Amino acid sequence: MQAWIDILMGPVFVLTFLIMVLGLGRHLVLQLDTLLRRKGDRLRYMPWKKMARETVSWMVPVRHLTTGNVLFSNSSFLFHIGAIVVPLFLADHIALWEKVTGWNLPVLGPVVADVLTVLTIFTLLVLLAYRSFFRKMRVISRPSDYSILLLVLAPFLTGFLAAHPSMNPLRWEAMFMLHLLSAELLFVLVPFTKMSHIVLIFFDRISEMHWQLKPGAGDRVANALYGKEAKV
């Protein structure tokens, strides 16, 4: 079992992490390409300041918590705090980072880490319940919208159980392996699912950019479909 854990923590971790980083990097490059090359000259009319302000306001969406569905909005907000802070600053994870980079990074205290993990699990369940039990949510949801929540839930749940032997129904190694596997599965899925908003959130707020239509494109589309004599 230990040999499997070593493989999962070694080459598999590196590979899956690389897939995530490269995949997100690809998104970044494609978006920058759209911005700088395809839209190019037309971007000088963009309200950059406004868009930057709005992006920041949604990244720290405090003023948006009292609008919309308050329970859903707040659960989503709290979930993101845990989902960002715990994987990055948990003591065991930091130990890994320090081994790789040699940097001295701040560490979450065990109580704070536990509270945040439980909060993340709880808020995820709220989101899942909301999506499952409200008709208007079900109508716009696809199977992937449910499964992604369960997939994100898995590493938090297994990690928490692995760290608390008294609650753990399995052998520690088994639970730890499940934790590694679920986390690595998530790494692989990040660039291909809506989790890619880790990077894309910085670009979506600038949809304003896509109103900068391509000159001449309308004519070319009409010509391609109906020839030069295309009529309104």
Next chain:
Amino acid sequence: MAVQMPVTVPSGDGTEMPPMLDLREKLPYHVENPTPENVVERFLDAFAAVLEYTDYKPLLDSYCRTTNKCNRCSVTCPVYRVTGDPRDIPCYKTTLLLETYKRYFTFGGMARSRFTQNGFELTSELIREMADVFYRCTACRRCTLECPMGMDHGLITRLGRYILSLVGISSKALQVSVREQLEGETHNTSKIPKPALLSNIEFLQDEFEEMFDVKLEVPLDREDRDYVFFCAVSDYLMEPDTLMGNMAVLYAAGDWDRWTIGTHNYDGINYGLFYSDWHLERIIRQLVSEVTRLKGRNILVGECGHASRSAHDFVPVFGGREAYPVVSFLEYTLDCVRKGKITLNPDIIEETVTYHDPCNIARGGWIVDQPREILKSFVRNYREMTPGGRLNYCCGGGGGLVSIDEIHEFRMEIGGKVKADQMMRTGADIVIAPCANCKKQLKELVEYYEIPTKVMGLHDLILKAIEIPGAKPAEERKEEAALFEM
């Protein structure tokens, strides 16, 4: 012919939900020719051509991944708030187009369809549903402000309408107008020929003279002027007071020799903004060529939300670096007020006045404070309509809906219901709406719901209060108007 709705709608969890609410069934959106022959193949061909020649692909790639389906948009949508039908949720509409894109134009979607039996398939029913849901949207883009992911559902709705229009599915009212504007003899949406325009302008001059005791000659086809004026052409028929208000400001500010109206093209309306990139660009080119013909320096757009936005946003996009600057008449008037070039008498307007923000100029934050500053400079009882500014509610006739007479009841009962409630709540005597579309829709709402308020343009109000040196004073004009009304 009205759109036939699909019998059931997949709810995403394997079950199917009841088809629709009564209100929706009674008031479907009016789209002609909802399913032409081979519609699925033609739709996919059109989609492919759009992806090949335009810039929408990176946007769709990004949206496919970030669509969160959190439903915040439903809370903000005035149409959904009235119907309660999940198919009116902005995200639901967007998903229809994104699913089609994913399935037919991405590697993952195409690969998945090979391996699974029950994946997404585009059918003529789904296209019919798209025609319905995309045209039920007033394209007000209020939902965009509430989307945590910043998705612009208005942009996707518009793209959906564009692709539909390429396979012959569009609203007849819009299409007939655009055809006349681009390919007809009059080159304007209301089919007003030049002689009719001239007699309309003559009428405006006579009215102006009667009102102010000032004889004016509207400068037609004058070259080398600072401003070439375009309004919604329907204003020449329906909104003489708005136009006379514009004339009064130009005259009082001493700018009478700085503007002109071109008689080859005098229509600022651009329905391409609502449903077609192709038409949008051609109409802009037509407008720009008139300014070039007259050697004008700026495009001055009258009181019209979508005409202002289409010129302001798209003249630079299609015109390149040499594009003519676009000035909204509201900006121009505010400038005159600030510089003291015009005098507005604060004792004339005694009624309570409120302001309705036209979505096209307010949503992006372009024109929000300017009209308020003008109003507050001469109106004593100004009252805000809340929510207002960038968060305003659409009049219910946006996205071209107001031009479609067949859906009058839809606009009254669904599209404009929230706005009607808001107007009633505000309780102002006068609602100012500086937009040809909004004015028409709000006037119809006021009549339909019997709201005790009067809808008019900003320059209609200015016309009452403006003081022109040497002309009949505002107080005297007010007395005359009162006598006339008796």
